[in-house]
Amino acid sequence: MGLKIYDEVEEKSKLTAFLSGEIDHHSAKEIRKEIDINVQKLNPTNLYLDFSKVDFMDSSGIGLVMGRYKLQSERGGKVFIQNPPPLIKKVMLVAGINKLAKIVSIDVPLSEMQKAKESAQNSDKLSVQAESAEISVQSGSSDKDNNSDENIKKET
């Protein structure tokens, strides 16, 4: 399990959580704890869950998205599912989770991935204690990200 979180875009309106490894009932607890702590801290309008590095997921992953959707809705926010690999997407479509959280494919610039990776390096080791997750707040590069919504390709 690994979770990489960083705050993007100005005014903390977007948070992307990079999930990795296998999501099952066993690992989902820690992942959701870590996401929720960071959502509480940063209060993002849009929560992006990046699945590009997830190798396995069962319906526990669906529960994870449903739960985050519920919490975000209560706060007036949204959840997006970012870049799920085909086999992960298959589970999502069987469950119809795309009706709650839009599936989007976004090109994540290498520099941002790198930043997320660096910020997660410490938190990976301490992932048992979700509170130790480090967040690197990125500012300044928001111009480029402002357009990211237009770059989102809706998938069917």
Added chain:
Amino acid sequence: MTKKKAKVINEIKVSFPSLSENERFSRLAVSGFASQLDPQVDEISDIKTAVSEAVTNSIVHAYKNEIGKIELVARIYDDNKIYIKIKDHGCGIPDVKKAMEPLFTTSPEEERAGLGFAVMESFMDKLRVISKEGKGTSVILTKKLRTKLDK
């Protein structure tokens, strides 16, 4: 369950305690066993997901407040079919039909989506659930894999 001419060519039996760590172990064990059928990546993924769902059900529901034994049997038939049985001796399901309805869950507080059976059903060819209250539950999954000629 099986057509009369199909012959068992291999079989494994594994039993393990209902610890959530074993969700991963069980699906990897079955995927390792199934690999001798030379399955496609998507077929292995389907099987792993279905096994994970069934084993998670036993851990979360059957043995809700205890640790019990889960027995897994997997067989390969000469017609390229895989048979998987996941059996527990837990609390059982009072109403199997209801439990199989999509989105039905008795553990919403744990963020269970209520989609376990729906996922098993759509990822495998056949799903059979035998349950008795107070005695336990058996989930039988079968799937015929594409033969090499189909690939």
